[in-house]
Amino acid sequence: MILAHASDPHVGSIHDEALLSAWRSLPGALDGVRPRPGLLMLTGDLTDHGTAPEYRRLDDLLSGLDGLGVRCRVVAGNHDDPAVLRETLPHLFGEVADDAGSPAVWTEVVDGVTLVGLDSSSGTLGATQLSWLDGVLAAATGPVLVALHHPPFPTGLHQLDTEWPLVDAAALRAVVARHPVVAGVLCGHDHRHIATVLDGRVPLVSAPALSWRPRLDLRPGEPLTPSPSHEPAGLLIHVVDELGLRTHHLPLAH
Known part of the structure; x- marks a missing residue:
């Protein structure tokens, strides 16, 4: 399987101009991959305020990919409203x-x-969602990709790790570690492309944001701020086969 992965468009934010610039180059980037990915995964913070008009605007942006035959699937981030998202965009x-x-x-x-x-x-x-995931993974007979917004690992970005972490990240990692069928965990939230592994086996990969990228400042106590170098947005292309998960990073124009 070939899967495209992007994150954090934050539709409706003050960074909409940067988002639109990245989005204009998205069709070309997808079309340049052979075979072309049939699915784009957006890992959360789809909008900035979780409102129905913002979700409808996201849907308008996604309609530009229809000619490529690329479908989209999404997960909710901390800037999203899961109920409004499901009601407004159930087809995603x-x-x-x-x-x-x-x-x-x-x-x-x-x-x-x-x-x-x-x-x-x-x-x-939460316990209910983790128990459900445990059951899904136990029943799976082929490779599984798990997608969520928050990275289930420390990113090294102080403000993100201390103010906006995934509270039960260790519990999620424990569930994933029990099931060899998991080929990878895909996420966003940190606005950067960060990759690591769980127990030396399971890739954990976050996608860079379509809206803005933070400066790479790993010093303790430093806030998450937009990069002064204006790093380009990016698109990840994941390949899942008998070898596991491999990830390619394509920069998008800005």
Whole structure:
């Protein structure tokens, strides 16, 4: 399976001009990949305020990809409203799991790979969602990609790790570690492309934001600020096959 992955468009934010600049180059970037990805995953903070008009505007942007035959799937971030998102854009979910404790949790099988969309919009997944995920992974017979907004690992960006972390990240990592079917965990939230591994086996990959990227400042106590170098937005292309997960990074014009 070939999957495109981007994150954090923040539709309706003060960074809309940067978003639109990146978005204009998105079709060309997708069209340049062979075989072309059939699916684009957006890992949260789809809008800045979680309102229905912002979600409809996101849908208008996504309509520009229709000619490429690229579908979209989304997960909710801390700037999103999961209930409004589901009500406004239900076609951007897979099969919704109403027993998972959130209106925005879903699964879908694409080319033999099970995609799982989680809802970390509150900063936590919670026992119900984690138990549901445990069951889904136990039943899976092929590779699984788990997608959520918050990275389940320390990023090294102080403000992100201390003020806006995934509270039960360790619990999620424990669930993932129990199931060899997990080929990777995809996320956003940190606005940068960061990659690491869980237990030396499972790739954990965050996508750079379509809206703005923070300066790479790993000093303790430093705030998350837009990069003065104006780093370009980026698109990740994930390949899942018998070798596992491999990720390519394509810069987008800004």
